[in-house]
Amino acid sequence: MNSSKVFFSVIIPCFNVEDTINKTIISVLNQDFIQYEIIAVNDGSIDNTSEILNSYYKSNLIKVLNQENKGLGAARNAGIKHALGEYICLLDADDIWTSNKLSKLYSFIKKNSSKIISNDEIILEEKYLFYLRNKPPENLSNLLLVGNTLSPSAMTYCSTVFSIIEANLKPVLIDIGYLSSTLNIKELKKKISKKTKVIIPVHLYGSVADLKEIRKLIKNRNIYLIDDCAQAHGAYEDGSKPYKKIGSGTDISCFSLYPGKNLGAYGDAGIITTNNINFYKRLRKLRNLGSEEKFNHELVGMNSRLDTIQAIVLNEKLKNLNIYNHNRNKIAKFYDKNIRNPKIQKIKYSKYCVYHQYVILVEKRDRLIGLLDKKKIQYGFHYPKAIHQLGAFKKQFNKKRFKNAEKIAENSISLPIDPNLNRKQLKEITQVLNKF
Numbered sequence: 001m002n003s004s005k006v007f008f009s010v011i012i013p014c015f016n017v018e019d020t021i022n023k024t025i026i027s028v029l030n031q032d033f034i035q036y037e038i039i040a041v042n043d044g045s046i047d048n049t050s051e052i053l054n055s056y057y058k059s060n061l062i063k064v065l066n067q068e069n070k071g072l073g074a075a076r077n078a079g080i081k082h083a084l085g086e087y088i089c090l091l092d093a094d095d096i097w098t099s100n101k102l103s104k105l106y107s108f109i110k111k112n113s114s115k116i117i118s119n120d121e122i123i124l125e126e127k128y129l130f131y132l133r134n135k136p137p138e139n140l141s142n143l144l145l146v147g148n149t150l151s152p153s154a155m156t157y158c159s160t161v162f163s164i165i166e167a168n169l170k171p172v173l174i175d176i177g178y179l180s181s182t183l184n185i186k187e188l189k190k191k192i193s194k195k196t197k198v199i200i201p202v203h204l205y206g207s208v209a210d211l212k213e214i215r216k217l218i219k220n221r222n223i224y225l226i227d228d229c230a231q232a233h234g235a236y237e238d239g240s241k242p243y244k245k246i247g248s249g250t251d252i253s254c255f256s257l258y259p260g261k262n263l264g265a266y267g268d269a270g271i272i273t274t275n276n277i278n279f280y281k282r283l284r285k286l287r288n289l290g291s292e293e294k295f296n297h298e299l300v301g302m303n304s305r306l307d308t309i310q311a312i313v314l315n316e317k318l319k320n321l322n323i324y325n326h327n328r329n330k331i332a333k334f335y336d337k338n339i340r341n342p343k344i345q346k347i348k349y350s351k352y353c354v355y356h357q358y359v360i361l362v363e364k365r366d367r368l369i370g371l372l373d374k375k376k377i378q379y380g381f382h383y384p385k386a387i388h389q390l391g392a393f394k395k396q397f398n399k400k401r402f403k404n405a406e407k408i409a410e411n412s413i414s415l416p417i418d419p420n421l422n423r424k425q426l427k428e429i430t431q432v433l434n435k436f
């Protein structure tokens with residue numbers, strides 16, 4: 001972060017805090033206020049604390065000061081000496097903040113111009129991030145290999161399910177909701193069993209699955225949440241306050257950055273985010289042929305590094321993601337308002353979605369397609385077959401029915417949603433749809 005913009009310096013003295021420090025740091029990294037720095041002072045720890053702090057340091061997420069054990073006061077003073085912020089926040093290494101802690105403090109300071117604010121509240125972070133497991137597994141392969149079943153939705157891109165099969169696990173499909181593109185929670189409830197190890201909600205079309213309800217369902221069970229965010233860059237969860245951006249609130253989030261996505265590279269690319277330090281460390285190695293250090297291959301990994309040229313492109317495009325998402329939302333609002341035809345049903349999206357696709361349902365799809373073709377209006381199908389209808393899965397899901405997913409496969413049309421579409425083009429499209 002730009003040092004001239006540091007408002008808060010968050011100082012965390014650390015002495016043998018390997019059991020708690022991850023949660024504390026993550027609760028600060030999850031803040032919805034960005035003008036802060038974290039300074040962790042390692043006060044001569046003899047457990048794993050310094051390794052944990054170093055992994056954050058290497059990712060440029062925190063500063064770390066190392067000193068011989070001198071006690072709490074001295075550790076805080078060392079931190080204060082190096083602080084760049086206008087205000088100092090002293091945090092213990094087992095405290096956990098709610099994600100609006102700093103923004104609330106900031107508003108308070110701006111209103112009251114206080115110099116010192118004493119902290120009489122230690123608010124627990126929404127517990128869902130951490131309650132899921134008794135003890136985090138050592139690594140990702142344990143997570144994936146001990147499990148039996150994983151639950152994605154029946155309407156998604158094939159890759160969501162291929163990844164499960166590639167890990168030698170059994171996918172258990174869940175239907176999507178009626179006129180929805182995301183997991184039907186009631187269905188999910190029925191199908192969760194003792195064998196369920198992971199739930200994989202897909203935020204299809206940019207509409208965000210009901211993560212809050214899913215978290216409730218898996219509370220106190222040893223089930224992980226991995227969300228497929230390939231179509232939802234920049235979307236927020238509904239119903240969580242302060243709002244959580246997709247990619248920040250599950251065990252692992254997977255983003256495709258394929259060129260056609262809301263944030264797309266100029267070739268293939270993707271990212272994974274996680275709040276779990278064990279997954280983080282392992283994933284970093286796996287993507288780089290099992291190594292963090294040159295020629296030291298500790299795992300059998302793969303070459304899955306993000307190509308540098310793609311990273312440059314993505315960094316530039318990232319600056320405009322919010323604008324493009326905003327334009328997509330404006331186009332969607334136009335369709336919502338102006339498509340007025342009883343033969344057309346509209347998919348319901350989550351409140352803070354990002355409209356990767358705008359999808360409608362029509363009974364006589366071929367007729368409408370004919371009209372669109374005639375007017376040279378592009379359209380797509382996402383997807384023309386539900387997962388259980390694909391040749392690759394014939395044996396797997398033999399004779400199973402997922403009626404909402406099948407309805408989308410049969411009746412859906414994805415309308416143009418390119419963020420550069422203009423009003424004239426949108427009017428032409430809606431005219432064709434309303435005349436049909």
Ligand SMILES: Cc1ncc(COP(=O)(O)O)c(C=O)c1O
Nearest residue numbers: 157159160228230256257258270
């Ligand atoms: C929902 C969903 N999941 C997974 C993927 C796979 O992404 P990639 O092709 O980048 O591996 C896609 C890409 O189209 C997708 O739309």
